[in-house]
Amino acid sequence: MKALMQEFPLTLELVLERCRSVGTRTEVVSVGPAGPDRRTWSEVGERAVRIAGVLDALGVARGGRVATFAWNSHRHVELFLGVPAAGRVVHGVNVRLSDEEILYQVRHAADDVLFVDASLTGRLAPLRDGLAVRDVVVMEDGSPVHPAFARCPLYEDLLGSVCPPVRRFVPEPDDAAWICYTSGTTGHPKGVVASHQAAVLHSMSSMTVDSHAISRQDVLLAITPLFHVNAWGLPYTAAMAGTKLVLPGREVSGAALGALIESERVTVAAAVPTVWIDLLADGHDLSSLRRVLCGGAPAPRTLLDEVARRGLVFCKGWGMTEMLPSGTMQHLTPDTDLDSPGAAVTMVGRPTPGVQLRLVGAEGAELPWDGVAVGELQSRGPWVVRAYLDPEDDSNTSRFDRGWLRTGDLARIAPDGTVELVDRTKDVIKSGGEWISSLALEQALSAHPLVAEAAVVGVPDPYWGERPAAAIVATAGGTPPSTEELLAWLGTRVPKWWLPEQIVPVRCLPRTGVGKYDKKVLRTQLAGA
């Protein structure tokens, strides 16, 4: 027996319609070289609707790809809303990638056109001839346009020339809405394609109390760039909730962000741990802040302490591009005992409503949620992908398991569903048939008062197979502790056979484009040491 519900496709048109209709009184504030730009969500929505006409004018077909090369601004948000709502696919290119990676992604995604911030035309100029797109549109942000792009059409001109009503391709729920490439720590970057329905449901889940809890009462600062999994989906969530959204542009120093929080009375902001560390060290008035959204990498204990000291809620999420990205969430309140096992850095909370998790052991058997068994975390859900963009990608076989995504994370799950990350499957060190958690070693090393950061990898060993090797960065202005001292420190904190073969002080750790430790590089460095 079928129910008789209305036909109501879950697409980003719903989100666009929502911000236009209920967003007459809430602002989108964008910081740029020309100063802050303020407009209502309704205005942003009206402009996003006109992008359909711009794409028609540019001759982008239904399903065509539109690359962006931009900082977080209202223009970038307009593209993230308007391109999919117009039946095309938006692809945010990470502006911090190498020349080669940028050219690869634009070609691989088969982008038809590219929208670039004026302030980023200089970065793109050397690649101009290699960019495999038909048109480049320059978005005026108050910066001069590099001469290489001087003849390109301007975003405001195109938007202004469109006479609504515009011709539109109506998207379907399973149509592609956006493409984002994974950071590629395991090999070449892989294209993740999100559907409209997945994007809508993911946004709705981010409005739930136990997840990101984004509400109309909030003022949300989206520090995480749009080219990082659509700023964790938060611009769509803000559009749907009618939340005031603050977009920092390129200025993401602690001082710039602190000033923005102070002036816009931001209540919640999203960033990776390193950004939060800089931000909280800044002297601005952050008294409007209520919640810290943090993900992308494990948050050090010192950050948790500082957040608690300020009376804020720390929202610690786990996820990945393949999950758009929300997978789990834990809220640490100022009342949480940070020394309790449940609040450990490795604990990432329960699955976001809608996401299903399971643990799978080395032999492929499902493991119990007993807080003891360690297996690979696998996920299913309405916003989890089942394959990558490239049908030829080997990962389409290796990263999926009978309908589940293999997340590549080793974890335990407690009986109440709380997930504890043990390591990345590719980072875990297999030594004499046993597992050594690089993550646990890194945390134990970082806990030393003279160590700011630590990264641990496995290096080949003729007898054990692999043995751990560590690189450490000393705290600012300090001297790195000796290997003997660190081994003694670790001796009381990890099993004896986990002690690293080498502990090398370095000035800085190699990182990927999204700020994670680049363990491929480190492994080569330490194996050769």
Next chain:
Amino acid sequence: MKALMQEFPLTLELVLERCRSVGTRTEVVSVGPAGPDRRTWSEVGERAVRIAGVLDALGVARGGRVATFAWNSHRHVELFLGVPAAGRVVHGVNVRLSDEEILYQVRHAADDVLFVDASLTGRLAPLRDGLAVRDVVVMEDGSPVHPAFARCPLYEDLLGSVCPPVRRFVPEPDDAAWICYTSGTTGHPKGVVASHQAAVLHSMSSMTVDSHAISRQDVLLAITPLFHVNAWGLPYTAAMAGTKLVLPGREVSGAALGALIESERVTVAAAVPTVWIDLLADGHDLSSLRRVLCGGAPAPRTLLDEVARRGLVFCKGWGMTEMLPSGTMQHLTPDTDLDSPGAAVTMVGRPTPGVQLRLVGAEGAELPWDGVAVGELQSRGPWVVRAYLDPEDDSNTSRFDRGWLRTGDLARIAPDGTVELVDRTKDVIKSGGEWISSLALEQALSAHPLVAEAAVVGVPDPYWGERPAAAIVATAGGTPPSTEELLAWLGTRVPKWWLPEQIVPVRCLPRTGVGKYDKKVLRTQLAGA
């Protein structure tokens, strides 16, 4: 271009799986004649899964209808989860209906079997022979079973006899999950059929901060019966969020509910205004309470004052069975100025994310959201129906307008999306070509210190077409004010031509099965007065 997301049908199996997996530590507490029953959400989920086997044993086919006649208990919640997850349809019959209405509904819904609380077998006994079902199953709640049902199978016996794994029909997102009949103030009750996907999305929306904000941190008391639009969908929401759920059984006096809030440390409860008035007048310790969920009828100002005095948030919703029921939500905090126009009793907040609204004028044109124009409120969304159960129902034409539900409410919408209810289209009084709001007159009369309640209807008038007539109930122990006094009172509060032709003191107002004023009955009474 299609996205490559996982196949993940949104059905109540997802909710069932969720409460089983993450509900090992949160309770479902049911009050019954035998005292409180405590079990975890996981246990409730495990039992719900076994219902598939029970229905197989009873020979209920895929899509078959399962009626319930029960108070709010874990058994009733198990049926609301387990029956749809097993590919059948659950139909909660309102236990307060007349004999005739009960028999009509069970026959009209083509219910195959009926599950009845032992404590309600006495109520059903006179109807035993007329009940058009193949089997009746008795749910033991500690009360004696009426002899008319002495030979019926018992719920626990059936549940205990099922050996998992059970054979199962896997539901699809657009399969019917539950049937609920409207209260029928406009004619015979109409069957509303909810799909699985609609139920899941509605639950997710109830977890969002700006809607019901149900979280795992809450303790939720579901006072609204399951046979009233599935207790507003809150049991599904609680199952999904892993929220401790308290079910009061048949004892819903202010004192019984107060005691339950005190003992279970309830943080949020859902009920109609009259129940809240009784509850807050009770002397129990309600200090655990944080939010008051209220709907079904306009809340009187005295209730809002009392909620604010206690420092609670008043969540004022508007909706209807055809919307499962969530349509809009407004949160009044203790800081809200209840004298401000935005906090008026008639204001019901903004559309719940996912729901779209429009205003349509008498000529069928869409009206602006300017806070002035009055039109019929129409709605669309993933949890709004497009037709009633009965394909022959005239309402399938009259209540829908090109893909939108005609809600039958007259309203204004402010530019920021805030909805103000003006009246029911069927209750509004058409006098000399102008509209008089029965709702506004009722509120003005109720505001008089000696008036507890007031209901206003239109009565036929040879010259004006219709004129307003009022019935009032005096405050407890008080004398009703004279008609002259009330007309003087109204004179400063409503336009002169709105003044009622008659104001009749009555002992109590006629009400429908769900507690709304029965204006059909009142119209007859006052027209004949």
